[in-house]
Amino acid sequence: MLRKLLLWGSENDFFANHVARLPSVRRAVRRFMPGETSVEAIQEAARLSTSGIKSVLALLGENVTEADEADEVTRHYQGVLKEIAARDLDAEISVKPTQLGIDVGSDVVATNLERILTVAEEHGRFVWIDMEGSSYVDRTLDLYRAVRSRHQDTGVCLQAYLYRTAEDLTALLPINPSIRLVKGAYAESAEVAFPRKRDVDENYLQLAQTLLDEVRSGGVRAAFATHDEGLIRRIQEEAAHRGMTLNDVEFQMLYGIGTTKQAELAAQGHRVQVHISYGTAWFPWYMRRLAERPANVWFVMRKMVSR
Numbered sequence: 001m002l003r004k005l006l007l008w009g010s011e012n013d014f015f016a017n018h019v020a021r022l023p024s025v026r027r028a029v030r031r032f033m034p035g036e037t038s039v040e041a042i043q044e045a046a047r048l049s050t051s052g053i054k055s056v057l058a059l060l061g062e063n064v065t066e067a068d069e070a071d072e073v074t075r076h077y078q079g080v081l082k083e084i085a086a087r088d089l090d091a092e093i094s095v096k097p098t099q100l101g102i103d104v105g106s107d108v109v110a111t112n113l114e115r116i117l118t119v120a121e122e123h124g125r126f127v128w129i130d131m132e133g134s135s136y137v138d139r140t141l142d143l144y145r146a147v148r149s150r151h152q153d154t155g156v157c158l159q160a161y162l163y164r165t166a167e168d169l170t171a172l173l174p175i176n177p178s179i180r181l182v183k184g185a186y187a188e189s190a191e192v193a194f195p196r197k198r199d200v201d202e203n204y205l206q207l208a209q210t211l212l213d214e215v216r217s218g219g220v221r222a223a224f225a226t227h228d229e230g231l232i233r234r235i236q237e238e239a240a241h242r243g244m245t246l247n248d249v250e251f252q253m254l255y256g257i258g259t260t261k262q263a264e265l266a267a268q269g270h271r272v273q274v275h276i277s278y279g280t281a282w283f284p285w286y287m288r289r290l291a292e293r294p295a296n297v298w299f300v301m302r303k304m305v306s307r
């Protein structure tokens with residue numbers, strides 16, 4: 001119930017305009033992001049790299065409705081790619097189709113993504129494409145297929161909570177995709193997504209097994225993006241069962257969540273990446289983080305009364 005309420009709040013303008021201004025909420029957000037600027041995010045990525053943890057940088061913001069705004073986001077990412085290359089930082093970026101103008105037009109998002117990928121390729125950097133609400137899945141996968149033949153260092157996110165994802169994965173395999181597998185963070189109906197967490201977890205494991213098989217036979221990059229320690233353990237067991245090395249298995253987590261586990265996995269020899277989000281448009285993204293773990297709401301409440 002609380003999850004549904006928080007996800008509803010994430011799309012509500014009144015909350016975005018009022019709750020996001022509360023100083024206590026702004027303080028609580030710092031748990032999940034090192035700062036609002038790319039400079040702070042890049043500094044944190046440099047710090048994490050000293051422990052063998054790589055970063056994926058993402059500018060917060062979504063559902064852009066003006067071409068100018070999408071153009072500004074595009075130029076921002078081009079600058080970030082040049083900056084991480086100049087600092088020789090082993091970091092990647094992750095972009096949201098709705099932030100690059102998918103709602104403005106399919107040509108707008110395609111052009112902006114191409115502009116980002118061209119700079120990424122010039123600097124040898126990898127670009128991930130986030131997956132957003134279910135109404136965007138077809139268009140996002142079409143976008144990915146269109147760019148993948150020209151830009152090998154591109155990956156897309158798939159969500160285990162959607163019934164369709166097993167078929168989407170099978171359909172993508174012929175192009176040797178790079179896949180980031182997540183459970184899924186949006187409010188979805190039972191028509192399109194498993195309502196029970198248990199079923200989502202089970203589907204995640206099945207998809208992970210398919211991906212491990214593909215990684216082992218070569219050609220596919222898979223990143224298991226989860227903080228679920230039970231699931232991480234199962235993936236490790238499945239990988240060992242297939243004779244894979246620790247370095248064959250890549251995990252991704254969000255900044256500020258599962259920090260001890262991130263360090264432990266990196267120390268064991270897994271490839272570990274942490275997604276660092278930054279920017280001022282953090283409200284819907286932050287509400288999704290609260291929805292993932294209702295105990296986070298009490299963390300915010302404590303911050304509210306602690307000052």
Ligand SMILES: Cc1cc2nc3c(=O)[nH]c(=O)nc-3n(C[C@H](O)[C@H](O)[C@H](O)COP(=O)(O)OP(=O)(O)OC[C@H]3O[C@@H](n4cnc5c(N)ncnc54)[C@H](O)[C@@H]3O)c2cc1C
Nearest residue numbers: 130131157182183184185225226227228252253254289292
């Ligand atoms: C690197 C990365 C990229 C992502 N990209 C996308 C994307 O493109 N599209 C999309 O729909 N979703 C994305 N997500 C979010 C994802 O879909 C889930 O909502 C989120 O990861 C929580 O699920 P979980 O796998 O961690 O498992 P859960 O079962 O939700 O959580 C497992 C445990 O992790 C801890 N945990 C999880 N979330 C939190 C939190 N917010 N705060 C504190 N503790 C927490 C808790 O201890 C919890 O018990 C991404 C997640 C990661 C890690």
